[in-house]
Amino acid sequence: MKNTEVTSRGYSVFDGTMADMTYVEIERAAEEKAIILLPTGVIEEHGPHLPLGVDVYGSYLIAKRIRAELSRKGIGSLIAPPFYWGMNNCTASFAGSFTVREETMTNLIWDIMTSLKRWGFSNVFILNHHYDRDHTRVLNAAIQKSRLDTGIRAYWLLDDVLAKNVGVTGREPYVLISEAPPVPPTPFLDIHADSSETSFMMCYFPDLVDRNVLNSLRSTRVTVEDFKVWRRGWEEARKITPQGFLGDPASASPERGRDGIEAYGKRAADLIERFLQGRYEPPEMK
Known part of the structure; x- marks a missing residue:
């Protein structure tokens, strides 16, 4: 039996998180008033x-990235x-797009917040x-319920x-809001498994990108009107x-992925710092 276990491609979303820490380290961090960063997403095609x-x-x-900037x-x-x-x-009509019931998701978020509060953490920042x-x-709704029920500042x-x-x-x-950097207008949308997501995967998780398939893909040329139909989901979206x-993934680059993650991380860390110092003011919504 081998002495170590390694993921097939060397990646782990537990690396650098609480999952790789001891309870002693967690208790010490709570005593030192560390804030919590909670990444959220889904498993989908x-x-x-x-x-x-x-x-x-x-x-x-x-x-x-935010943790490094905050440090x-x-x-x-x-x-x-x-x-x-x-x-x-x-994406519900595609294999691999896991989904849970509304009450399941709500209860999971609530349970996570309750656990963090019980351990002594007060401030949680959700990164969806x-x-x-x-x-x-x-x-x-789950964030609001957790705040009301537990007193945690999420x-x-x-x-x-x-x-x-x-x-x-x-x-x-x-809610804490930052101003998004300006993006040149385009006639077609680029929003799912697109050039942006493909770029950061190419940069940070290159072995998970199928380059041969990627190079064969053509832009979907989806308009805003098409997008309204797509958001209905299921078979309508699949059509x-x-x-x-949805977008132009073949135009992706590792450099764009790195620059995007680093810029967002700095912007978000600055936002958290301003908030903790009592200097946060929400931007004017456009």
Whole structure:
């Protein structure tokens, strides 16, 4: 019997999280008033070129980047094990898109928050990388319920574009909003298993990207009107994106993936720092 176990491709979303710490280290961090970073996502199809875990890898990467930036600012933080039992509607007709019931997701989030509060942690910052309408609606409600029931100070980090899509204003006590960097307008959407997600996977988890398949993919050329149909999910969505991706993944690059994660991590860490120092003001929603 071999002495060590290694994942088949050397990747673990537990690396650097609470899951790889001892209870002694957790107790010490709570005494030192460390904040918690909670990555959230789902396991769902991401086209023929990417694995099912992209959303989890994405939120995990962001959490690691934020933690590094916060450390430089003298702010202690822990990364909770990534949450991935969420809800899928848009990709529900594809194999591999796990989904749970609304009450299951709500209870899981509540239980996580209750555990953290019981151990002595007060501030939790949620880093979500999945924007299916059902998922965000339930996450929104679960955060509010957890705050009311447990007294934990949980906050959902969003940029202003995503906040508008989710339906929050920034005035809610459980939401922290930053300004998204400007993006040049394009006639077609690039939002799922797209150039952005493919880029960070190429940079940080290159062995999980099927380059041969990727190079054969053509842009889906999905418009805003098409997207409205796609968001209904199931077979209607699959007719719009029969290969399970929405955008132009073949235009991805590792450099873009690195730059995107690093920029977001810095922006989010600055937001958390301002909030903890009492200097946070929500931006004007466009």
